[in-house]
Amino acid sequence: MSDIFKVKIVFSQSHLIMPKIILGILIILGVVIFIQSLMKAKRENRPVMDFKNKKFFEDNYDKVKFYGTIILLLLYVFSMNLLGFILSSIIFLSLFNVLFTGKKDIKSIMKSIVISIIETMVVWFVFGYIFEITLP
């Protein structure tokens, strides 16, 4: 009887004990959550996999800004390796500014570029020089 409550601790394998336990708990909880939503669906008389009525995004969400943000972020990170921190930050901060304000006139774009240059320089100076933090 008491053997059930015993766990063998082998030093070379001890790194695998906890992940196994946690994974077990996660699977049990996952099943519970699934059953719960199954029962809820039954009570409300609707199909279990009701993807049509469930919306992940808000109504009329801003597709350009949302996907634009993700794409720009990825490009930004990759470009930092190629162009260095200052140049890529200025370019991408301007792009973010233009994307978020959504205005396409020259005045607004110029404003975006100026803001980006100032911000990049301030961060570069404050972090890189005063605090001696390594920058990309």
Add this chain to the structure above:
Amino acid sequence: MIDFGFIHLAVATLGVVIGIIFGALPGMTATMAVAIFLPLTYAYDLTTSLYLLLGLYVGGISGGLVPAILINIPGTPSSVTTGFDGHPMAKRGEGVRALRIGITSSLFGGIFSLIVLALFTPILAGWAIKFGAVEKFLIILFAMTVIAALSKGNMTKGIFSGFLGVFISLIGVFNDNQKLRMVPEIFSMDLRDGFQLLPVLIGLFAFSQLLEESELGMKQTIINNNVLEDKQTKKFSFKDFKGQIINMIRSSSIGTFMGILPGVGGSAASLLAYSQCKTWSKHPEKLGTGAIEGLVASESSNNGLTGGALVPLLSLGIPGDSTTAVLIGAFILQGIQVGPLFISQNPVTWNTILFALLLCNLLMFFIMFYPVKYLANIIKIPKARLYPAIILLCIVGAFSTRNGNMVDVVTLIIFGIIGYVFSKIGIPVTTFLIGFILGRDLEKYFIDSLKGSGGDLSIFFTRPIGLVIWGLI
């Protein structure tokens, strides 16, 4: 003994001002402010960064009252109830009065919780010092259950997200035998130490918010300027607080207590304080139409949270809310163990924390109370111009985690998307984060307990303190 000098005062002021701005902008929270500025702790020593971070915390919680009163949109979740009575007052032309009452109540709540923090933490810590590995394991388990139980929505999802956090934290090398686990071959170098805390934090709390805002199109909150510029019908005076003392103490206690409970969060605290205020009020029908009582209750309770949430952090090493969960990062980054021994081992830091909290509350009061008419301008700061700067700060912050490693920047983006998806499908992010922070400790204490008992699981059920904690679970 406390550490205090000119630089500390300057940094605290900066923290409070930035905190108020973050708090006052709907969608940006105190947690986000602390997460973004956390990397600066690399540059400063711990005490200086504590002044900054506590300033951000206090400012961020307090700033939420500005838009709540002026446009009836809470700037932070914890000021949901402030608008119930604050906004009707502003519409009556008592905007300045409402703001000042709110600010003064915030100060009271902050100081009240500070006193509780100072008195209560050493006692709790002294009690927790007797804990062995078994009890430590159980107390973490207990904290996670409480967090999950009190988290919004579905409890099972809360527990699930906590354990998911633990699971993610286990990725990498186990310190006991230096063996790698759960890491695909190709990433074996990049993920040797698992995911770093800082990029995970910033991703979960700042980047996910960025994605949510961009989904909504970065719309600017529109504010009608006239609210504060019109002739004020009623002036503020400290006499307004006559008869509010009991209300203030009650609400602050509720806020502080809710802060001590792990994972409850500010909105629950102010809602509870508001409903209690209604129950005890002599004129419950007046609440919601611009009664001072409601405003006082809401604001003193949400600032009561600040000190309360630090109690479990500094005595047990368990964060009380999402902001303190981020704050624990500052200690970890500086290599200081927060837990029962914290106060006795770092008396200077402990005194400094108390003093910094007092200072930040006072600064918050002076910064907001006198230039009250200009506060409305904060809401006008265009988000479309602010978010790019935040992106820059986040990336620099993540990058500096291990002195320049692109893996951390990628981690930042991954966890930004995870945080965004979690909030969409209703999995609480705070629970995940707390699981992630405490995961490694949980494992260590579990293995240590088993080693001590020779692998006998009954060890968890036989020790007296352990049994008490089981009872609580």
